[in-house]
Amino acid sequence: MMSYQDQVSGIAAELEEILDLDDLEAKVYLNLLRAGPITASALAKELDIDRARMYRTVDKLVSRNIISTTLSSPKLCIASDPHDALKIALSKKEDEVNKIKKSGEAIIHKINNEITTNQSSNVPTFRIVQGRQNIYADIAQIIENATDVIYIATTLDDVSRMYHSTIPEKISICEKNGGRVRLLVDMNDPKLAPFVKRFNATETRVGNLPSKGRMVVQKSQKMIMSDSAVSAKNSNSDSDFSLCTNSSEMVDNIFTLCTYLWESSKPLKTIDVKNFVKKSRVV
Template identity: 40%
Template sequence: MGKVNEQQDLFYDLEYFGLSADESTLYLAMLRYGPIPVGLLAKKTELDRGKVYRMLDHLQGLGVVKFTFSNPVKCIAAKPDECLNNIVQKKECEVETMKKLIPRVNSSLKSVSFDNSSTQEHELNIVQGRNIVYAHIAKLISNARNTVYIVSSKEDLIRMYYTQIPEIVKKAKKQNIKVRILTEKSDPKEESILQKFEAEEIRYGILPSKSRMIVEERRKLIMSGLIDETSGHNDSKDSILDTNSPEMVSNISRLCILLWNRARRIMPNQ
């Protein structure tokens, strides 16, 4: 059971590097068996051969797998450190390209955009996909001018730790924006991870449900339904409601403040 949990944790970690569970299965099999023909790899992993070919094409693009010139052609897994560094370098190049394209694309989009600067419509958006969800949370904190409450499970917060959110929380703190985290009781290892957010304060209390609420007082709200804690970082089913509706923001702010006042101050951050 322990090995199964360890492998599941590894699969979750590899999701951060863009590998699906099946792609992680292929990579581990190639590491385990060494150079291996595609047909045998499909048989060993019990995956559809056509699907294996498609996944290998993706993994080759990431620098995770190489192929021999032998007959039959064999797949070779890149060494773990080489594999991970290849993926990071590729992502960094993509980010740099996007940054350079911002002025040109922004100018093109502005030329066709309706001028809505004078409108005061309240917005309500549904966003799906855990990576996108965390990006919206990061944006809320980054743009905050008032106190922000983050109410979520410890598992969700630990996943957030491996995103840009902790760095944005630290920047907010330097700008005198209070970020308060409320979660459930954690063990010492989990607590040490939560401390690294360097939020103004973290409290433990009873959460109303296995959901998340992130609210900036008087301005913005992000909330979700039940979170599937068995899913990893790339859970496509994870979704949130993102709104600036004054009524909703006010109601959830009051709820978060009530929960906050009833919670116990466990680890103040200096």
């Protein structure tokens, strides 16, 4: 059974993704929900954080309407209701999407008509992607456009974070296009099987991975690979780096490795994926 501290850490990690917070911001928000109105100074002492850093964090959260402060002296910090915080996050994302939709097509039209491009699609490319959101966006794009097998080999922490991205939705699109997403995860506790199943991969297997990194690969197409997927203990999303390449030699080698790992792993068949997801949404 998970300890209270482990449960709090897990919730904090999920909040980081949903509300776009860093590790400290998520901890501040959760502690305010638990403790109720409290001064920034007292909160800094409770979390063993430098007061100046705490004041900066509070100011940032106040500006985003995730917490508020009183007019009293000293000021008390008050956490927004979780439902209100979620609405604020959704509204922000919707505004960003609408902005891209409105201006994106116009920019593409200008590029196609005013700028001469000379791109060679046969040249292997390499790039380093920084930031978990950027990495997950690249993974989602690969999955959405796939019509064959894609391997995702990663840690349990990484799966929990991907669940709150658009990746599960892209898996459904991939399957409609004839593709399959094979999730390979290193999981020591059988009780976490339902947690892994809710990710809704086409197939899921449990096995020993060669590292704590992340491998996402589509044969002869692209791959995204990280030396170490960021864990819950080091959950700063900006510290997550991945190599993205379409080099056929590297892609095929990693695909072969994932195929070998897949064949030597065990299927996860404790529950039916689709029914579990439907029941979870109802609850």
